[in-house]
Each structure stands twice: as C-alpha cells, then as structure tokens.
Amino acid sequence: xxxxxxxxxxxxxxxxxxxxxxxxxxxxxxxxxxxxxxxxxxxxxxxxxxxxxxxxxxxxxxxxxxxxxxxxxxxxxxxxxxxxxxxxxxxxxxxxxxxxxxxxxxxxxxxxxxxxxxxxxxxxxxxxxxxxxxxxxxxxxxxxxxxxxxxxxxxxxxxxxxxxxxxxxxxxxxxxxxxxxxxxxxxxxxxxxxxxxxxxxxxxxxxxxxxxxxxxxxxxxxxxxxxxxxxxxxxxxxxxxxxxxxxxxxxxxxxxxxxxxxxxxxxxxxxxxxxxxxxxxxxxxxxxxxxxxxxxxxxxxxxxxxxxxxxxxxxxxxxxxxxxxxxxxxxxxxxxxxxxxxxxxxxxxxxxxxxxxxxxxxxxx
Amino acid sequence: xxxxxxxxxxxxxxxxxxxxxxxxxxxxxxxxxxxxxxxxxxxxxxxxxxxxxxxxxxxxxxxxxxxxxxxxxxxxxxxxxxxxxxxxxxxxxxxxxxxxxxxxxxxxxxxxxxxxxxxxxxxxxxxxxxxxxxxxxxxxxxxxxxxxxxxxxxxxxxxxxxxxxxxxxxxxxxxxxxxxxxxxxxxxxxxxxxxxxxxxxxxxxxxxxxxxxxxxxxxxxxxxxxxxxxxxxxxxxxxxxxxxxxxxxxxxxxxxxxxxxxxxxxxxxxxxxxxxxxxxxxxxxxxxxxxxxxxxxxxxxxxxxxxxxxxxxxxxxxxxxxxxxxxxxxxxxxxxxxxxxxxxxxxxxxxxxxxxxxxxxxxxx
Numbered sequence: 256x257x258x259x260x261x262x263x264x265x266x267x268x269x270x271x272x273x274x275x276x277x278x279x280x281x282x283x284x285x286x287x288x289x290x291x292x293x294x295x296x297x298x299x300x301x302x303x304x305x306x307x308x309x310x311x312x313x314x315x316x317x318x319x320x321x322x323x324x325x326x327x328x329x330x331x332x333x334x335x336x337x338x339x340x341x342x343x344x345x346x347x348x349x350x351x352x353x354x355x356x357x358x359x360x361x362x363x364x365x366x367x368x369x370x371x372x373x374x375x376x377x378x379x380x381x382x383x384x385x386x387x388x389x390x391x392x393x394x395x396x397x398x399x400x401x402x403x404x405x406x407x408x409x410x411x412x413x414x415x416x417x418x419x420x421x422x423x424x425x426x427x428x429x430x431x432x433x434x435x436x437x438x439x440x441x442x443x444x445x446x447x448x449x450x451x452x453x454x455x456x457x458x459x460x461x462x463x464x465x466x467x468x469x470x471x472x473x474x475x476x477x478x479x480x481x482x483x484x485x486x487x488x489x490x491x492x493x494x495x496x497x498x499x500x501x502x503x504x505x506x507x508x509x510x511x512x513x514x515x516x517x518x519x520x521x522x523x524x525x526x527x528x529x530x531x532x533x534x535x536x537x538x539x540x541x542x543x544x545x546x547x548x549x550x551x552x553x554x555x556x557x558x559x560x561x562x563x564x565x566x567x568x569x570x571x572x573x574x575x576x577x578x579x580x581x582x583x584x585x586x587x588x589x590x591x592x593x594x595x596x597x598x599x600x601x602x603x604x605x606x607x608x609x610x611x612x613x614x615x616x617x618x619x620x
Numbered sequence: 621x622x623x624x625x626x627x628x629x630x631x632x633x634x635x636x637x638x639x640x641x642x643x644x645x646x647x648x649x650x651x652x653x654x655x656x657x658x659x660x661x662x663x664x665x666x667x668x669x670x671x672x673x674x675x676x677x678x679x680x681x682x683x684x685x686x687x688x689x690x691x692x693x694x695x696x697x698x699x700x701x702x703x704x705x706x707x708x709x710x711x712x713x714x715x716x717x718x719x720x721x722x723x724x725x726x727x728x729x730x731x732x733x734x735x736x737x738x739x740x741x742x743x744x745x746x747x748x749x750x751x752x753x754x755x756x757x758x759x760x761x762x763x764x765x766x767x768x769x770x771x772x773x774x775x776x777x778x779x780x781x782x783x784x785x786x787x788x789x790x791x792x793x794x795x796x797x798x799x800x801x802x803x804x805x806x807x808x809x810x811x812x813x814x815x816x817x818x819x820x821x822x823x824x825x826x827x828x829x830x831x832x833x834x835x836x837x838x839x840x841x842x843x844x845x846x847x848x849x850x851x852x853x854x855x856x857x858x859x860x861x862x863x864x865x866x867x868x869x870x871x872x873x874x875x876x877x878x879x880x881x882x883x884x885x886x887x888x889x890x891x892x893x894x895x896x897x898x899x900x901x902x903x904x905x906x907x908x909x910x911x912x913x914x915x916x917x918x919x920x921x922x923x924x925x926x927x928x929x930x931x932x933x934x935x936x937x938x939x940x941x942x943x944x945x946x947x948x949x950x951x952x953x954x955x956x957x958x959x960x961x962x963x964x965x966x967x968x969x970x971x972x973x974x975x976x977x978x979x980x981x982x983x984x985x
Contacts, residue, residue: 579969581949595960607920
C-alpha cells in the first residue's frame, strides 16, 4: 500500500519553568540546547529526526505568537507558512484541530504526525520506523498514537493500556489512563500492558476533522470560519484565527477527542524516548565522563562526581568553571543567572521561579 | 613614659592561591574584599584598624613591584614614599630589615609595628590596645611580638610559648614553636601556655638594625649600601635596592632574627584575630543568615544551608544567584571563573590552580 503524503505537526507552544534559568517565558524548553541534541535545540532535534520521512514543505509548527520569531530562527529552512502562531495558549486540541483543518482543505487524505517539540529519542531510526507503522494505521482510517515502552514506574506521565492486537507491535488503545500513584505505576510497568502516553498522535486530516466535529462541535464551527476566511485572503484568515483562539475552549486533545473516540490504534514505541522533564533528566541523557560528570570541556573537576554543568551564557569564551569535592549537583549559568542545585531536587527549581515572580523580577522569568 | 613615634610596616607582598578564583597573581588575598571588612579589602582594613595610633605619613607598605599599582589604589591616602617595592619576593627578613634601616636613618628611636596585610581583627580597639602595650615594650628596647590567644588546636600556625611574666599580659618569649601535629596542638591550647604566632613584630628601628647586624651580617652590609646610595639620590637608591633583593638571602624574620634573639617580649592578644586562610575561614567570619548562609542580597535560597556565596564580578547588576537544596558549599564568581566547592574542601582549591597552570591558562592564575 502506498502511503498518502505525510505531514508533521510539531507542537512548540510550551512554556514551563523546569529548566530555569535556561528556560524563560521567551525561551522555553524546546528552544534550548539541552540533552543529547546539544548544541542543537530540542525542536531542531525533533525536526531533524524526521529525516526523509517528512519533507520541509510538509512540516507545520504550532507555537505561541510570542515565540514565533525565536522558533523560526531554530528552523530557518521552513517557509513562513509552516508556522501556525497561536495568539494565546489554548492547550493542544485547538492547535491540532487548526492544523488538521488547514491540511484537510488541500489534502484530506494526508496523514498528520503530531509531535511534541520538547522530547528526545536516541534511536532516530526506530523512531521513524514506529512513525511509519503509525502512518500506515492512520492511512487506513484509524487515529493512532505511539505509546512508549516504560523504563521506570514514572508517576509524572499518563499511560496507555494495550487493547486487542491489530498487527505486529500494534494494538487497539484499551484505555487512556491518568497519571498513577507510585504503587499503581509499578503495577503498570510490571504488567507489560501499559505504555507511556507521550502525546504523539498520527491521523488522516479528514479523520481528525470528523472527530472534532463529533466531540468539539463549537470548535469545529470556529475552524470552519477560519477556512471560509482563508478563501478571502490572509488578513481575513488572521482575524478568524484570532477569533478562534479568543472564543474556543482550552482543552487537551487527549481529553477533548482521544478519550472519546473508539477504535484508536496504539503503536509500541521503543526508541530511547525521554521527555527531558528536568535538569535531572538532562543529566541522565547527557554524555558523561567516567565519574558521571557532564561539564563543558575546559572545566576543572577536582574530586567531583555525577554533576551536570551547563554554561549557557551568550559568550562563554575565556572563562573556566571549577568544581571541588562536590557530588550530584546541577550548575547552570546564563547571562543573568546562576543556579546551583542538588540534582535530586530538580523539581524545586519551580520555587526559585515563584520567588522571582513574587518579588517582581520579570526579566528573569 | 612618652612613646616615641610609631610607624606601621604593612607586609603586603603575599601571593597565594587559597582564594582562587578571587585571588590571582596580580590580585592576592590582601587586595580582596573578603571577610568582615568587605566591601573593603583586607589591607584597607589593616590600615583603617590602626585608627589614630599611626598617622598616614608613618605607614610603610612593603609589597612586590608587580603589586605596587594595585596596592596604591587601595591606600590612596598614603604618599608615594610609603611604598617599599620589592623587586622580587625574598621572604620577610629582607623587607622588614629594609624598613628598619630606612626608618633608622631618620629616627633610630622610632618604633616599628610590623603587621601582615592579610589578617583580620574584629575588635579594633583591643587590637590597638595590644599594639600600644607592645610599643611600650619596644620603646624600652625589647623586640616584641603579639601572640594571639588560640581558639582551636590549629596545626597550620606556629606557636609562641610564654616565658616569665614581665607585666600584665606581657611575657618573655619562651620559645618559637614550629607548626605542631594535631595532638601537640591540642596540648598547646589546653595548657594555656601557648599563643599563635601571627607574624606581628614591634621594635625600635635601632634594635632591629642591631639584630640584623648580629644575625644576618651579609644582609646588613647590603642595607648599609642602600643607605649610602640613598644619600646620592633616588636613582642610586633604586639601584642599590635592586642589588639588595638580587643578592640577599631569602629568609623569614622568625628564622633569621627572632629565634636567635633573647629577651624578646610577648604581648597576649585577644581581639578576634583571623588569618582568613581559606574560603572556609571567610565563611566563618562572614555575616550569615539564620540558616548559616552568607550570600549577596537578592540571592534566592531554597532549602539551602551553611553556604558561602561571593559574587566578585566587576558588574553584578541584574543577575541572580539561586541555590536549591544545597549545603556547605562555597560558590564564587568572578568575571572569568566560577568555583563551586564543598566548604570543607577549601584547601583543595590549590588543585584547581595547579590544573590551570599545568594546561597553561596563565590568565586565570
């Protein structure tokens, strides 16, 4: 069977504070050179990982208006029309719906691969293979998701329960499962029946349009208005898009569509996936020396172990970072901040951001 | 009894690496704003602590030629003639001898107070009182030293054993004692008979000149040549000084003179003395919050305890330092280096300096 045209819809609207001081309101995680893609940004890694599977002219990037310029700089090969600028954050359903309607206008049978922009996969080939399997399912009319084989009883992710087998490595989705507690997470992982929900969805444009009409009819009407306005010209389209984001509900694609659909396919993915959810995760994925340190070359490490050092200043020339007798730290420098943190306290970086917000240090957020 | 004129001889030739990255070859410890004198430098604190006891025109500062400009900037009120520039480091006897000969030319009965430039005393009044007692002894013809009441069994200092009592708080020097091992240091402190040798010496100019003639005759001959050249003009004097530092032996005043003299006086000093020998000592003396942190105002400290944070960059504006979940660290920033160190490993900072030297990073030394 020949596959229909494949589109990628890269979701790059995320903000987030877990990588402060590297991440900021105008420089969210996906734009940072963290993890194994460094010195490339995460979003650059996501697009590069598509390889030949999706050509640049069929890559769409949904991002916040305030991030548009910075995101374009990361992906200079993409044409201006590739960027869907969200005037305000409305969770994932509106931007995925928008992308589906836009593609459906021209190629209703095209298959869209929705990919979060802030994840990493170490095995790009396996990633593309899973995507191709998912695209085959999608081309046959099934809204499909890729579930990631869990490597630990993570309580920070939702899970996908496998349903009936459809093909090799493909199941029906048995259920979307909320983030579990620790005990339940252990059971999920031990059973082998659960995969991590990594937010990757693959579907024909026409199928998503139909699903939105079924489950989110008000949103569908606003998107129809965008379609109609698009026929009148760019300015009319922009106004309709603004109205869409003004009036549509804020809802995730999981809750708004996926959990209400039946007959979804689930492709088992095992390609060294990580959501790089914290500095701790960045350390885990980083290239490390024999003592477990990940630090810029030129750093001087004396009797120090298992540290992550990141120098993200705009000009790092002629400067040295020295560690003496320290273990399990995260040390991050930017032009305007220095963070020194116990690695296993990475979640608490949020408290720094809260403290800065409370005292009105807006430029540091 | 009226005291003769009092001179201060501030020894500011020290280099040292224990405060890297703050201390450098051209910015040794005494020029740094560390310890309780901050934001003033240690040497500024030493001169200020003299209060009215020694007027600026009788303060001499012995320093290395390469440190002359930086040292003058710290003490702008002193006339150019106050600075004795040592063309090369020759330990303490040559520069103290030089100062004694210089003063003896004009006022052989004047009393010189030799004070290291890189120490701190929290109780300036008690410090001046001890100095006045010592000056009284010196004016009577005894070479005198001030011993510091020990507060811990320190193995890094030499000790002074008390001899026969001469007056209230004044003894003969029983002996100069080398740096002890830990067990011996405990005995010294427990006995109450030992004081720390803090390198402070007080004597009449004529008495030191005579002592140098007795114990270091070759050095005395070179200093006589400096005296003779001085009568011929500044240029001749400079040449004689250069020859003096070229040819004289490198020896400490303790070993070269003090340990060979008899009848020395020892004044008991108790004025919150510290030699600020490491970042650890700087933390001990620093103003700390309830959790034991000493950090620049504006820092964000989350669940962190007993840390020393020093931001010594030339422009620290608009920058924040955040600590999360860390304890007992030293974090020091300069324009060209960042040090993160376990506080109790402060001595190991030397290994960083050695590593930088080994790879030829001369600008960081």
